[in-house]
Amino acid sequence: MSDSASPPPYTVSNTGSLVPGSSKSLNRVFFGRIIHSKSLKEVEIFPKASLGVDDKGNIQFLDANVDSAAEACAKHPGFANAEKVTLKPLQFLFPGLIDTHMHAPQYPNMALGMEGDLKEWCENWTDPMEASYADTSKAHRVYREMVQKELENGSTTVAYNSSIHPDATNVLADTCLEFGQRTVIGKLCILVGSTHGNWEKNAEQSIEDERKVVKHIRKIDPEGKLVMPCIQPRAGSYVPPELMAGLGDLCRDSEPIRVQAHMCETPLEVENMHKLHDGFESYADMYNHYGLFGPRTILAHCIHLTERDIEVMAERKVGVAHNANSNTCLTDGWCRVRQLLDKGIKVGLGTDCSAGYSISILNAMRQASNVSRHLTIHTGDPAWKLDFEELVYLATMGGAEVCSLDHTVGNFEVGKAFDALLVDVGLDDNINTNGFEHDDMALLKKWVFMGDDRSIRKVFVGGRLVAGKDLKA
Numbered sequence: 001m002s003d004s005a006s007p008p009p010y011t012v013s014n015t016g017s018l019v020p021g022s023s024k025s026l027n028r029v030f031f032g033r034i035i036h037s038k039s040l041k042e043v044e045i046f047p048k049a050s051l052g053v054d055d056k057g058n059i060q061f062l063d064a065n066v067d068s069a070a071e072a073c074a075k076h077p078g079f080a081n082a083e084k085v086t087l088k089p090l091q092f093l094f095p096g097l098i099d100t101h102m103h104a105p106q107y108p109n110m111a112l113g114m115e116g117d118l119k120e121w122c123e124n125w126t127d128p129m130e131a132s133y134a135d136t137s138k139a140h141r142v143y144r145e146m147v148q149k150e151l152e153n154g155s156t157t158v159a160y161n162s163s164i165h166p167d168a169t170n171v172l173a174d175t176c177l178e179f180g181q182r183t184v185i186g187k188l189c190i191l192v193g194s195t196h197g198n199w200e201k202n203a204e205q206s207i208e209d210e211r212k213v214v215k216h217i218r219k220i221d222p223e224g225k226l227v228m229p230c231i232q233p234r235a236g237s238y239v240p241p242e243l244m245a246g247l248g249d250l251c252r253d254s255e256p257i258r259v260q261a262h263m264c265e266t267p268l269e270v271e272n273m274h275k276l277h278d279g280f281e282s283y284a285d286m287y288n289h290y291g292l293f294g295p296r297t298i299l300a301h302c303i304h305l306t307e308r309d310i311e312v313m314a315e316r317k318v319g320v321a322h323n324a325n326s327n328t329c330l331t332d333g334w335c336r337v338r339q340l341l342d343k344g345i346k347v348g349l350g351t352d353c354s355a356g357y358s359i360s361i362l363n364a365m366r367q368a369s370n371v372s373r374h375l376t377i378h379t380g381d382p383a384w385k386l387d388f389e390e391l392v393y394l395a396t397m398g399g400a401e402v403c404s405l406d407h408t409v410g411n412f413e414v415g416k417a418f419d420a421l422l423v424d425v426g427l428d429d430n431i432n433t434n435g436f437e438h439d440d441m442a443l444l445k446k447w448v449f450m451g452d453d454r455s456i457r458k459v460f461v462g463g464r465l466v467a468g469k470d471l472k473a
């Protein structure tokens with residue numbers, strides 16, 4: 001198996017723009033088992049297929065009618081001299097996993113603080129930890145380790161929440177660009193309802209700092225190829241009307257831009273939003289009123305929704321980050337994913353660390369499966385259960401839709417960026433492949449429910465090899 005070449009590393013030039021490194025890059029052809037999601041109801045598995053990636057990191061062909069990498073190279077113009085990668089019998093290519101909701105500064109708190117509910121957890125763990133990123137050197141130290149771990153766990157795209165600090169947020173953006181992770185990043189905006197000094201001086205400063213971060217990200221990655229800015233009100237209960245209105249204005253001034261926020265996480269949080277924003281029929285009406293609701297809006301949780309919320313969400317085409325692990329750990333409640341999907345609302349999966357204790361989207365798939373089954377136990381209605389094909393979709397294409405990146409990543413359609421994992425389920429790890437698997441879907445299920453970073457041998461973002469256990473071998 002040849003695996004020597006990968007596209008050149010990206011570097012930040014003197015002018016701050018993203019430029020490719022100097023080493024020569026090649027077209028590549030992968031041959032072997034290729035798996036991706038076609039729709040909520042269909043996982044497409046090619047037992048033997050070839051996939052061609054050009055030197056810009058884009059997919060040029062997915063061909064199931066060839067018997068070898070060499071045959072694919074001969075057949076497809078421009079690939080005659082491509083590097084050939086033939087997968088081993090228990091390996092497969094799978095799209096990069098997409099985490100639609102993760103709190104970068106909370107990474108050191110992973111697995112801690114589950115004793116309390118959301119309010120207690122914020123006050124005892126999150127607020128002091130997030131406030132500590134006023135020390136930008138901490139951001140340098142934590143974010144380098146975190147981004148590396150994220151990539152090793154197969155998260156090629158992540159929508160990150162940061163802290164209230166523009167400098168620390170810019171460090172996060174620089175780090176993601178350096179490591180080659182596709183990301184959506186914004187500075188968190190908080191004025192009220194927080195503790196341990198984890199709030200900003202006033203609305204003007206909060207808006208100005210968000211503007212600075214947007215400007216920085218657009219400078220280091222002008223085309224938004226990897227790092228994309230967003231506007232980030234923490235939630236309706238932390239951002240009073242004057243700041244929410246200012247962020248709405250900034251959103252309009254910065255179009256096209258994404259929005260990340262929390263919504264309807266607990267009944268108390270909904271109640272506090274209504275106290276701060278008097279007169280709105282629903283949480284969704286509030287965000288919509290301030291111009292923060294649209295197809296580029298990513299909303300975490302969406303558990304305690306009213307019929308009116310769902311109506312506005314569907315109408316405005318927002319996306320939902322379903323954080324099953326976090327919602328269980330903090331006993332927030334069950335997000336009714338089936339109901340959202342039935343209304344045509346986009347849904348992806350999020351890890352929501354550190355309220356969730358795992359940065360792995362494989363774990364998020366398992367937790368989403370379990371939460372959907374608990375809904376069935378609770379209601380007696382089997383319709384709540386998410387099918388395996390749906391879990392695969394949510395972790396890849398669903399996440400891409402929520403991040404407004406479905407034209408770029410999420411599966412192996414020709415023209416998309418090659419964000420992919422080379423998975424090996426034949427290793428000495430937790431996966432008990434033993435020859436009794438009756439088909440390739442069984443291999444995929446064993447990886448999803450039993451695998452971890454050990455089975456992720458290579459991680460590609462935009463064709464660039466960025467992580468994976470083979471890099472450390």
Ligand SMILES: [Zn+2]
Binds near residue numbers: 352
């Ligand atoms: Zn969150």
